[in-house]
Amino acid sequence: MLAVAVMAVTALGLIAGQLWTAREARAMSMREHAAWIADSVAEAVSAPSANDAALNAWRSRAATLLPGGDASVIGIGGVSAARVTWTAPRNAPHAADDVIDKPEPCGGVDAPVGLSCVALAFVK
Template identity: 65%
Template structure:
C-alpha cells in the first residue's frame, strides 16, 4: 500500500525546519520571562509607593490635627504630647513638633523612611531635607504644615 503524497510532503517539510521551532520556543519563553519580571517589578514599586503614600497621609493628618489643637493655647501642649504619641505609634520612628516663627507656626511630623535612593553618605544630594524651616535628619521623611497662631 502506498502512502499519500501529503504525508511525504509533511515529513519533508518537518526535516527542512531542522530545529528552528525549538529556537522560536526558547525566544518565546525568554520574552514571557522578561515580561513577567517587568510586571513583578512594577507591582513591587506600586506597593512600595502605596505604603509611602499611606505614611505621608498619616503624617499630614497628624500635622493638621496638631495645627487645629494648638490654636487653643490652654490645650496646645497636651494636644502636642498626645499627637506626638500617636505619631510614634502610626509612623516608624515618628515624631511630632511645633516650630514657631513670629505669628506663623509650623506643625512638623518626621518619620524614618525606607528609600531605594542613595543616602547622604554616598556623596550624592544634600545631607538633609528642609522641613518647616528646620533640616530633617538624613534618611527621614517630613511633613510640615504652616498655620497662623
C-alpha cells in the same frame, strides 16, 4: 527558547512594576497619616485652651502610626508650623557617603537624612 526568554523578561517587568506600586502606596499612606497628624497638632496647639498634653498625645499617636514618627511645633518668624517626621527606610543611606537624594527642607529646617517630613504652617 526565545519565547520563554521573552515571557521571563515580561514577567520580571510586571513583578517590578507591582513592587514599585506597593512601595509608593505605602509611602503615600504614611504621608497621608503625617498630614492628618500635622493638621491635628495645629488645631490642638492653636486652641485657646492649648497645653503640652495635647501635643504629647499627638506625639504618641505619630509614634504609633508612623515608623520612628515624631510631631513637633516649630516657630519661623512669627508663624508656627506643625511638623511631623518619620523614618523613610528606602531613603536611608547604607553608609555615610551613600546619600543619593538630599533631604528636602521641612518647615524651614532641613529634615535629617533618612527622614521624611510634613510641615503645616499656622498662626496662633
